[in-house]
Amino acid sequence: MVRGYSRPRSLDEALEMLARLTPRALPIAGGTDLLVDLREGRLGECHLVDISRLEELKVLEKRSGKIRVGAGLTFSEVERSGLLRECAPVLVKASSQVGSLQIRNVGTIGGNVAHCSPAADTIPALLVHRARVVLRSSNGSREVALEALLGGPYKALLAPGELITEFVLEDASHMWGEFSKIGRRRELAIARLSLAALARKEDGRIGELYLALGAGTPVPRRMESAERALLGKRPQEGDLWEAGWLMAQEMVSVSGPRPSTHYKEKAACGLLVRTLLPLLEDGS
Amino acid sequence: MEWIGRSIPRIGAQTRARGKALFGGDVPLEGPLILKLLRSPRPHARILSINTERAMKNDGVEAIFTAKDIPGRNLIGLITKDQPLLAHDKVRFVGEPVALVAARDEESAIRGVEEVEVVYEDLPAIFTPDEALDPGAVPIHEKGNLLHRRVVVKGDVEDALSRAHLVVERTYSTPFLEHACLEPDAGWGYVDKDGTLVIVASTQNPHYDQREVAELLGVEKERVRVIQAATGGGFGSKLDLTVQGFIGLALYHLRRPVKLTLSREEVFLATPKRHAMKIWMRTAARRDGRLLALEAKIICDTGAYSSYGVAVATRAAVHATGPYEIENVRVESLAVYTNNPIAGAMRGFGVPQVAFAHESQMDILAESLGIDPLEIRRINAMRPESVTATGQVLGESVGLLEALDAVEPHYREAMEEWKKGPRRPYTARGVGLGAMWYGIGNTGVRNPSTVKVQLDERGRVVLYIGAADMGQGSTTVLVQMASETLGISPEEMEVVIADTGLTPDAGASSASRQTYISGNALVRACRKLSETLLEEASRLMGLPRGELVLRGGNVVSKEKPERRVSLAELAALAKERGVSLEFEGHFDPETTPLDPSTGQGIPYATYSFACQMAQVEVDLLTGQVEVRRIVAAHDVGKAINPKGVVGQIRGGVAMGVGFALMEEFLPGSTRSFKDYHIPTAADMPEVIPIIVESSEPTGPFGAKGVGEPALIPTAPAILNAIADALGERIYALPATLERVCEASIRAGWPKMGKGGGPR
Amino acid sequence: MNPEEKIRISFRLNGREVEAHVLPGETALHLLRERLGLRGVKEGCGIGECGACTIVVDKKAVNSCLMLAAQLHGCEVLTVEGLESPVGLHPLQEAFLEHDAIQCGYCTPGMLLSAYALIISRGVPTREEIVRALAGNLCRCTGYHQIVDAVQDAARRMAGKEEGRW
Incomplete structure (x- = not known):
């Protein structure tokens, strides 16, 4: 009430x-x-x-190599931002796949994180951007890694009276990024699984790689086993399969076996292969 | 013809475009009482007591009704009366109405509902037909758990099986589905000056509603008037009483305006679903592809009450052969009670389910015999004078071969070019066909419609049509037929629709029957009027009757067009002479009942036919399916309004995409649009509608029907296309991510997971 | 009877200033439809999954079932009732009629408003943009194609004339 x-x-x-x-x-x-x-x-x-109109929550700037993104920005605002398209491509792609346009026009990334659904679209994206979260309350402010805030399904670890005010992202200019989502339909879909990927290739090798899986574990999380498997490689298709399988195993070890595991284990691997195909040497 | 075959604008669309149409929830009354239902939380339980005392103490609560307040017969049902409006001795499904609260405001109504105290004693609940049919099962109804058994037998199946080159035997299953009309069921009511109880509701079936409510209340039918509100989709779900009985009950006791709007959650919980079915089929064929025999056993989960269960089980049995000539047939179809939600009518009445089975069988046969899927359908296709499973000899309007011909160029191109074209890695393309037939109107039972036409004193033509239009467009095509018959443009006519106080009974808007049946009734009424007008004019003008025609609102001489008399003049003259200018037309298709032991008979006067082709792309890594194109060729007899026909086809395809890929109502867990997905604009493939017109001699201007046929072939075509893409078949709908993924693995596609990769 | 405080809000509704006292938990849908009598605002699901209640707030399409009435304060709100003008139907409404984009009509107001918001922000959108913008509006009758055609057609007509009316 x-x-x-x-x-x-x-x-x-x-x-x-x-x-x-x-x-x-x-x-x-x-x-x-x-x-x-x-x-x-x-x-x-x-x-x-009602915090929907607070200008302080709509910060959007690049300062000393970091991207500061106000928690009160709507998904649509994120999607349209030139700065974010350049410096946070995965967040932009994930935001554009949230719910429907009507939802994206009012829903905020801060709200998405605070609600902390296992299937939240922007959380995996923020994870690959290595977001830190600025929190404020009447007692002051603190900054934590996003991972530290994700307490469990629908449980963000916010103190009473605390608000997420902004996210601080690493600059991803000139990096390759993708957000892919498996849903039961093409739009207006809840992620059955989602994968955020951000990478930089150096001389054909994968110099940097960040992967985060959504809807596969109680809260979205970085998938470091798969990242490690591909770092430094000139990846061949078999490497992607290998990494995909490692990621699937990591997912299962975190979640424990569930009725959905049978599908998700394969689909997670497939999703990684599908998403990272553009990173292959021959680009096929 | 001037008005037939023309896409005139849809009648009623303009008020809808302006947001001005009054739907069931758009109550134009001041301060109606709010009605809310207390629903059973138990699937199967005896009601030991109901106590409304505490709830009645709420200030805003005006009244609470339970079964004992129903003055007439507390038993409803479209075919079999087995369902109480309000539960009295026991409840049979979660969501069953137990008490009705009338309150001055929403909050009080909710509190009232919360505070009614019901004591239940749980009974064992049954959720599958298999359990229900077990001899030791608890009977859900006194007469047991078998609602209906329909048998259709013809020829000698054993002999045919022994002669067959190939016999294919498989089991298919389909889930409960939600109609998902965008408008949740709603209505309002008031008591007229003369004491009539007036119920305005979202409905497909106003005259049935009227009879049923009158019986519930124990009053003369004339004391109840049901008017169809603008209705936001039906698809079968608004054939049953949804809100009408409750509104009637409240009006009877309170004699004050009331309204009842179901929440979306209530619609999911408690309104009828599409029957979940399990279908076993054995199909036998010769080496050359000719079908020899079909055996089928169909188990329909009809849920807690019968609704249209008997009709669905029957129609499924009659249509189990598909649109193919098969000499030897043995089909048994059972409708079985369970404690699941009620299953009733949904677009196609069981035919979409059996079509999935028979069309899968056709492709399996084709593959095993090395015959092209289109060819095997052509070899066996019904044609004029074919004999159906019920022994009916078809007439001349059988457009299946034409539909197959129309699809063929698209099919060849898809198979030979598109399928081999460049595509993303780890995807597979497939092409599939689905064909269907569909009997127009109710199955082997009387099925009449009456339409009234009047030339009023001002010389204006008024049509009184009882047929509910839920968006399918019946009003528009019926008016076009009147225009054609009377030579008057649609704008010059007045139409009164679906009001039991004014319009005669046209029967339900179901079974794709209104164009054919009410169309015939309307044309007959209009012909009577035109005959009389021509006679009167002939007398007045002193010209022979044969020289006159109705045109542009006048009776005109064919020879000397300057000689004419207007309808207004004729109306005045007729009044003077005491000649009535009000006529009824009546039509009841010629059918015979199905023999109870053999199922032989003539269940329908005519059938529609169709063939659709689907092109799909399957993501082998994730199980996602994209339907790229549907080509849909439909024999409708005659398209009275081609745009309307195309609208039905496109809408049917959309529903078919949902049936194929994503829709599944799981009793107990599906609660809202969050967990029941229907296709969005982004899920729609390119659709190429093709209208085939194999004129039906008994149809109005040759027309048959298209409402349900539009949906039926889509899912079979998509599933066949998925099987074509994967080389492995899915036997249970919907083809979810999980099932597609499974099938893909079974087929030996890239081993997903460890060590996977290209094969 | 209600212990909750009422909140006074004012906003522009279909071009006219309105004032209302709303309950803190009241949705915009409830205010517009049940209390201000704008019956063109339809409820289809109440949880933002169908789009039937779509309205335009400050030039953006939103689900009125997922917005608090109090949040309308100071906003410019358009419902289907505000789409037509004294001289006639809006080009979108005309195009919907011409393309037979309306069957049962229950999703129509929401569709029109999603389309309106799209056109005033994008001018003449591509088919793909239209499909994406309308994906939050479910329709069970038409199969969507006619609706997409109508929006595209209306956008072209509107491009020739004024930029959306407010």
């Missing part, structure tokens, strides 16, 4: 409100997950603090 609604005019005011109204306070940005929870009766007594 929603008992109250406030629209603070500044981030400080929002943080003050969240602190004052804790534990009932609930921030709302795009609301695309929150209103579903509301309809389905998953929200208790709460007071909504």
Whole structure:
């Protein structure tokens, strides 16, 4: 039951409100997950603090080699940003595959992370961009690696009264990036599996590679076994299969066997092969 | 012909484009009471007690009704009356209505529902037909768990099997499906000045609704008037009573305006589904591809109550051969009660399910015999004078060969060029065919429609058509037929649609029957009017009857077109002379009942035929299937409105893509559009619709029907295309990522996982 | 009876200033449809999975079922009722009629508004852009093709004339 609604005019005011109204306070940005929870009766007594219009959450800049991305940016804003297209290509691609246009027009990347669904599209993307998360509360601020925030399915490790204000990404200019998603349909689909990939080739070899899998583990995570298998290589097709299999095994070891494993194990491997084919020497 | 075969704009589209059409939830009344249902959380349980006292203490709650408040017969059902409107002694599925709350506002209604106390005693619940048919199974209904058994037998199957060169035996399964009309069921009601209970609802079946509500309330039929609201899709789900009975009950007791809108979640939980089926088939053929025998056993999960279960099991049996001539047939089809949600009518009444089976069989046979899939269909295709499984000799309107011919160039090009064209690595391409036949109208039962036409005193033609239009376009094609018969443009006519207070009974808008059946009724009514007008004009003008025609709102002399008399003049004259200008036309297709032990008979007066081709690309790494193109050739007899026919075909293909690849209602876990996916615009292939017109002599202007046929061949064609791509077949719908992946592995495609790679 | 506070909001709705007092948990869909009487705003699922309730807020298509009424404050809102003008139907509405893009009509208002938002931001979109922009609007009747045709046609007509009306 929603008992109250406030629209603070500044981030400080929002943080003050969240602190004052804790534990009932609930921030709302795009609301695309929150209103579903509301309809389905998953929200208790709460007071909504509307942060959707806070300019402080819409930061978008490149500063000392890092890309600062406001948590309040909508998926559509991310998709359209020239800066992000150049410096955070995987995040842009992932954002463009979230839900529907109506969802992308209001849903925010901060909300996507805070909701912490295993199938959240932007989390694997942020992981390959090695995002750090800036969190603020009325008590101050902290910065953590994104991994440290992902506590479990639908459990972001936010302190009471704490807001995600921005993500700090490594500059990925001139890197190759891709986000692929397997869904039950082509649009408006929840990821059955998703893979974010970011790479740099140097003299035909893979000099840098970051891979993160979504919807395969309780929370999306980097897949380091597969990354290691390909680093430094001039990859042949067989290498991709090898890496894919390692990734699938890593997924299964993290998740434990489930009814879906039978499919996902193969599909995860296939998804890696499909996604990384452009990295092959002959480009086939 | 002036109006037939023309794509005139769809009647009613403009108010819809403006957002002004009043759908079932768009109540134009001040302050109606809100109705809400308390539904059973148990699949099978005895009701020990219902206590409404606490709930009634809520300020906003006006009344709570339970089974004991139903004054008439608390039993409903389209064919078999086996379902209470509100459960009395026991509940048989999760979601079954138990109590109806009427409240002044939404919140009070919800609280009222929450505070009704029901004590249940659980009974063993049965979720599969196999368990239900077990001799020791708990009976869900007093008469047991078998709702219906339909047998169709002809010839000597044993003998044919012994003579066959090849016998193919497989088992197929299809899931429950949700209709997923965009409009959730809704309606409102009020009591008219003369005391009539008026129910305005989203429905496909207003006259049935009226009869059923009157019986529930124990009142004369005339005391209940059902008017169809603008209806946001039906596809069979709005044939049953959804909100009408509850609105009627509340009106009866409260005599105040009420409204009931189901939430999407309630629609998923509690409205009828497509029958899940298990289909075993054994098909025998000669070396040259000629089919010798078909044996089938079809088990339909009809859920907790019968709805259209009998019709679905019957139609599935009758159509099990597919559109092919087979001399020896033995089909048994069972509709079995379970504690799953009610399964009822959904676009195709069981035929889409059996079509998946018989079309898979055809391709398996073709492959084993080394015959081209299109050829084997051509060899066996029904044609004029073919004899069906029920012993019916077909008439002249059998356009299957023409449909196959129309698809053939596309098929050859797809097989020879597209399939071999460049494609992404680790993908496979396939091409598949699906053919179908579909009997128009109800199966071997009376199936009448009456339409009324009137020339009113102002000289205006008014059509009174009882047929509900849920978007399929029946109103438009019926008006075109009236225009053609009366020589008046559609804009010059008034049409009254689907209002039991004003329109005669046209029967349900189901079974693709309105164009053919109500079309015939309407043409008959219009001919009576035109005959009378010509006679009156002949008398007035002193010209022979044969010299006159109706044209442009006048009776005109063919010889001397300047000699004319307007309809207004004729109306005035007729009034003076006491001649009635109101006529009814009636049509009931000529059918005979199916023999209960052999299933022989003439179940339908005519059949539609179709063939579709699918081109698919399968991602061998992930199991994703992309349907690239569907070519859909449909014999509709005559396309009264070609754009409308194309609209049905495209919409049917979309539903078929969903049936093939993604749709599956899992009782107990499917709750909303979040877990039930239908195709989006992005999932649609290129569709090439082809209209084939094999004129039906008994049809109005040669027309048959297309509503359901449009959907039927799509999934079989797609599944055959997937099998063609993979070299391995899927026997259970939908072809999910998991099933495609499995099939791909079985076929020996790149071993997914360790050591995988190109083969 | 309701212990919740009411929030006063004002916004532009179909070109006119409106004021309303809304409940904190009330959706924009509920406000527009049930309280302001704009019946063209349809509820199909209530969870943003069908697009029937699509409206245009500050030139962007959104699901009104997933937006709080309170969040409309200060916004420019367009519903299907605001699409036509005194001189007639909007080119999109005309194109929908000409292309037979309407069958049952329940998804139509949402489709029109998604299309409208697309055209005012993209001018004449490609077929692929149209498909992507409409993928959040389900239709069970038409198979979508006619709708995509209609949008493309309307966009061309609108390009010749004014840029979207507000």
